Amino acid sequence: MLGECVGRWRVGRAETAAVLGPVLAMLAMGLWGLDRGGMWRDEAVTFQVARRSVPQIWHLLHEVDAVHGLYYLLMHLVLAVRPGEVPLRLPSVCAAAAAAGLVAALGSRLCRPRVGLWAGLLYAVAPAVGHYAQEGRSYAMVAAGAAWATLLLVRAVTATPNPAEAGARARVGDWCGYGAVVAVTCLLHELAVLLLLAHAATLARARVPGRVWRGWLCAAGAALAVLLPLAVVSHGQAAQVAWLVPPDGRSVERLVEGFAGPSEAVLVPYLVLAACALLPVPAPRGRLSLASVALPLAVVPPAVLMGVSQVVPLYDERYVLYALAGAPLLAAAGLERV
Template sequence: MTDLPRAHSARGSDEPSLTAGESAVPPASDRPDEPRRPGEPERSPGASSPADLDAAITRATQVFGTPDATTSADERKDASASPPAHENPASTSTPEISSHETSSRETSSPATPSTESPSPETSSAAASTGTPRRPSKRSPSAPGRGRRVRDAILVGLAGLIVSGAFLWVPSVWYDEAATVTSATRSFGQLWQMVQSVDAVHAAYYSLMHLWFDLVGYSPLTLRLPSAICIGLASGFIVWLGGRLVTHRIAVVAGILFFLMPRVAWMGTEGRSFALTTLIAITLTLVLVYAVRSRRRVWPWVAYVILAVGGVAIFAYLALLLAAHGVTMVWWALTRLRGKARAANTARVFGSFLVAAGIAAAGALPLVLAIRAQAKQVSWIAPISDATRGQIFTTQFFTENPVLAWIGWPLGAIGVLILAWGGWVRFRSPAKPGGIAGGGLTLLQVAVPWLVVPLSGLVVASEIFSPLYSPRYLAFTAPALALLMAVPIVAVLRKKWQIAIAVTVIAAVAAPSIVAQRLPEAKDNSAWSQVADLIARERAAETVGTKDAVIFGPVRRHPTATSRVIEVAYPDAFAGMTDINLDTPGALRGTLWESIHPLSERLDVANEADVIYLITSNKRDWRGGVAARLAPLGFSITEQWKLTGVNVLRFERVTTDDGDAPTRGAPPEDYVDPSLTTPPTDPFGMPTPLPGEPGSTSAPTVPAPTPAP
């Protein structure tokens, strides 16, 4: 019988992918010193065989084995319908090997090719068709499903531990107080509020409302969902990476992800950033499965649901849909060789366009409602020279430039390695395109994920209005983590070397992660200290003392008062009379309350025994309040200066005969005499200091900037 030429299946060479320690030696039939077999096409000395290309691909991108994903049945059919030019069409009909043979091949040592001889049945079948056995779906080094699941769970638990460590310690700050005040009101009140403000967070507030109904509110329960989301996201990155590259790269990427300072910050933040990042990873994972499933509908349905829900949670996630569009165009352009493959590519690409179009239509009403409230982001600074520093450091490596100089170069090297491997494979006539058997590649997924949202925000900020804030692109951190892992695994190779590299990165990231767990880590907020102080002072008072409180301005937020501290720590203020309160925000359909001028509430103040004033150390109400309360017989008995906050305790002073004096004077030891002039502004408070909102004087201090 005449020997047929060596056949290649749609998955490539019959030889298993090389792993670490193997040499790329061409098969014996491909060596130049051996004669050409009958029927084998003649090759020029400079021609590259498919085995040579496989070896180059292995060295460039898959030094530890092939991706965990397997080729779909549809893809194998497509490949068999359009065999390579050098393959005999009759040789595409190959009997399947037994499950015992598959298992024994998959469990062989990664460093030593399997020497097991085929069974007699398989040998006879191969001889009758002139075709060798079909190779295993996974390379010998690819881990089993159980190990992949186990590693994803372990990395996820590690991410949860790092994110959840001491998350109750940092003081609640303004943005988190907005979550609390919104999520603790009724759904009717919440709906009324989002008609005028914070529609962008309506879905997240609704979820947090359900969460608080279940577990109650505290700073711990406020942030716990975010820590859980980071843990899940870390595990999902391992699973996503395993679909695109090798399992070892995926595991390293999951660890690098939760070590990023921006990610660690998300895990302790009672906002939607961690949930948005988890949705972004899940949405990308669904896209990868949808591309490989070919003719199945359910992945595209899941994609639409996740996309609409993700945009509802955070509108900026719509930029990920644009990134996925670039990914799909890139993927389609690499798969246009061959009629059968082109038809399947067009079918998959059309399915994506339909799914993305439905998702965009479903999210459009919310986007329009958010656009009507664009004044909420008026605090964002225009694009400037400082933006480069925000992109390089703040966006992923908050306040850690050393780690930024490690992370970005690693990501760039990862792109180069993947680009070279993708180019080599694209040139192979025996490959259907794509490192993962015709599916999406890490390069096609990660680069648009990282670049498109950033570019879109920067361009929109230049053309329309400022929209870029480093924390708004936190959902792109997984893409950089995956790219950073590629050179670590590809260059170092050995497990102990990789462990040392990851440990070094963890050591560099540790100071930032620890700093995020300090009491005043969030915007220098000392609200928890204020609440502890009030609770401690009230506990030392005589039983039956009538306490009242005046909430003055709060730093950096001219539309709110320090009543946000009561929102964040309600137990400390339980039972106290809020002297200035007019209508709570929940009743007026706004985020914050309306207040009365103190001059109109002196009768309420006169009923109290002790009055606490909590005011900003910049827009300082101490002098004006002291002047208003002095005629009622109140004098300052104690004063505390905390970070950004002044707290004063006023107590009614009695004369020797037991009667309250007609007028009391605040001690000059506690109040700056320049602030004791009677209030003249419409709220009955002292005029703002120079440089503060509402002041006509030139600023004497730098204007505050929003938190990163």
């Protein structure tokens, strides 16, 4: 009994260290040079809108930018304390640090703490993460919400030692928490709803029992119901994204470079390691493997949005920043195999 307790304590300490390392690294990189002495166009919009009164913001959202409404209201609270360039970007830095820690927690839970540490650090140094961590927009928050929702999904499915009984015994609170986080994440940016498709692919690949599907469908349905009014209003403001064009091959290249890095010396080994994580390994029915979680997360939202955008252009790489969390998980798992 004593040996078992000591073993659990060591594992818990290792998992804590695996999460804290990426969080601190991301905080250090995000805070470095945060005060650049100027705002670009979208940040200036955030600053101007968030400093209005709540009734003024509410009135504005009926005309434009409904998709960013919740973010503007949150930033209204932040800038009410102290308006400025650093306070404008600080929530994004904190959200990026939280996302790095959540990626590490996913790697630790699905594989081992060492994989979690590597995945979290790879996430923290990704070019796209560093860019949006220092931008006064909602995308870093959306990425953190997506990573949190994915961790809650894993927790809900693996709530019991016997994966085949996970759907029967998983606490209702697990699915309620999952649905609430997904809903808030989608309210921060409605295209985060594609996360649900990634999670559905994860459950299908893991061949989870029907009870798990029912729990997930209830949670996902509740999140969609919350999102529906925003979707209706934002559809009437579609002219705001008329500048978008259908993505092409170069769009895919830029997305991959933003996830991994623009240099071939980094990009090629990164992709090779990710491919190693996809080598087939027998897994019990109903068990979530790291690959079954990370691959759909990294691929499904960008692929679906790019496909839809061939007909109705909606794609921009920042809209799928949250999918980046899957890439470092795959690379870290591949490194562990090697």
